[in-house]
Amino acid sequence: MKTHALTQLLASTSAPALLLKEGDTHWSNDAFNSLAKSDRHQLEHWGNEGKGEIVVCAGIVFERLSAGDHTLIIASGHRAASQQRQLMQALIPQLQKGISPFFALPQVLCELLDWESSAACTTLNNHQLTLVGHWHAGEQHPPQTLELHDSLAASLYIHQAPTTQIQEWIKATRDPLMPTSGIWLGQRIEDASGETIGHLAVWDKEPKANLTDSIHLLQLCADLVGAWLPPKNAESEPTAYTADPLTHLPQRDALDNALSQCEKSFPEHEYMLALIDIDGLSRINAEFGHQEGDRVLCTYADKLRHECRPNDQVFRFGGDEFVLLMPVSKKAAPIIKRLDLLNRSMAEQLNHPFKASAGYALMTEANGSSDELMLLADSRLKQAKKKT
Template sequence: MKDALLTQLFANSPVPALVCKRDSAKWNNEAFDHLTKPEKRALAHWACSEQGRCTLIEGRVFTRVQVEAYSLISAAPPADLELTRKLTQTLLEKLKQGSDPFYALPEILSRHLGWSEAKGVKLSTDNTLVRVGDYREGEYQAPKTLSLDSDPAARLYTGNIETCLIHEDETDQDSWFALRVDSSAGNPLGHFWLGKPNEGSSPLVNSLQLVQHCILLSTAWLSRTETAEQPRTLPGDTLTGLATREALDRLLQQCEHQYREHNQDFLLAMIDIDGLSAVNQSKGQRAGDDVLHQFADHLRHICRASDRLFRFGGDEFVILFHHDDLSPPLHERLERINARMSKTLGQPFHSSYGTAALSQARGSGDELLLLADSQLRKAKSSN
């Protein structure tokens, strides 16, 4: 009787539906038959596992309703349209300003969905995870680099199978979920994590759908910059996890070609930590390495999705970005980093920088480096 009632309700529905009794599938509607084979297998496996109220399969959220021994599995209804509109508008404005979605989106999601904590986490070339955007209780925390196995969402990168993790707590206080972000070629770029829903926060199913919607918008935007795959192929610095001088030289060759063929200009900023040798001498090399690591994390924090960050060597770093009207205000951002580093270290901290455009260097990458270095030396001498 129970299964007959459920099948009648969804027999002609355009929403895929599956009825299970304990650990076996009993019925599905025609809309379910139209799913792909991987979707059917994944959905049937989850339906019989009795794990959680909802799941994400191939970008679509499915929910579970328990009626005695029967489980009705069906695709979730569309997310809140007004909230979808607000999220879309806010995110697109940030993306147009050049913000990295891994940094900008956590605050947007926390404010609009009502979850206390939201994180945007990038997978680095050395398989560490960088919390680029760590938004908690109304403010951003300093960026942090973690080993892959120390993150609660580490399973998202194991075998490339799971793209969504959901941890449901009976009281909701410790509930969280994480969605993996993949490039257009299917390679993992990172993930978004939301936890600790507030009273009156967007329900889990609605939140899952809206985060997935924002991820799709972000990856589409990232693909426009044609940079989603590039970080996977660049050699990494063992201390900071950043791309190295070798990677910069390779990228500058591509920039030279873009400049010659398409008149695309690039801006290079060379950044130097002032007084790092004094830290090494007074506190030891390990303390100096900690400063380099923290500074690299802060630089990641200020970079746009299309910017490229390198450790040039020693205490010098390079940011290479498209030279356009949206070029980031580097001075203000570095001053914020200096202030945060001073607070963390408990002593004055300062960094200097010099910039040059590829057009000023007549399209030569080598000359571009020399010009930026010259500007850096002038800045350091004036401090």
């Protein structure tokens, strides 16, 4: 190891660095010397005799690099700039297309950090999570509803629990996503008010990933998502609405309130409403049984929820109908294309024909009236169904 060049390079960095040679302190920079004496002794001891690739000292993650008779102890993060740049380059174009970060991030993290699996979940209620994005073994997997008490991430949702957690297990768990053994790294996601809104996780049976880099990137992603989500309206009081017992989606009372809020904020804000009807649900019930019909409704509800951006809202309108209410900018969200892709995804997953028709309407077209908005969307839905 060319120690002169190395020490010159690290001399002015803000990252604490210590160089050991044959077990003795060979060099350290000013950032390391400014640490408390007890912390310096802990790092020296760990550098010579400690186990593991990383250690946390003075609230900083350190890693150990060895070459010959030299050992370098350095604060993590020296690869952060490159990884952050790659993360942004992969994530921002997807956000610009209206794709939820909860859907996009698992693939980005697996490919960037070399984990086999990753998941991004949002809270559905006090007992359930919505698995929005799930990347495993090089493939994107469909969204689904998970029971919180079965998830390895349950500890992230405990009040005042650490926001970043590592778990290792050597036998099967109750978590349906996990292999029989492995290492799991989870990161809680909070909004600007500090409320928990979901989590990110990566895991692998035999991880090849750098744990330090993974912790750094997961924490950065959580900060990005928390900052990206729009702030809640401080003036609005939370109201409890009834959830559909089958799909767990909010129902008409919640839709009526959401439409009322849209009227109040129009014309400053534009909205699009999509009224969606599953074609031939009665035929599915007759041909495959009501249990299959219920499975179709639940699967579609999960997938439709996954298509939502953070400000979008999805409701079960009744029977085989759903409503998607979306704030839109000058460039409308590409919802038509996404719903077409959802139809194909449903047919593939269910292994039998599937089609859902939709009618779309803008609040501008309805002159700010939510009643007119619903009537216009319903009229266009009927036109769409006639074409099928």
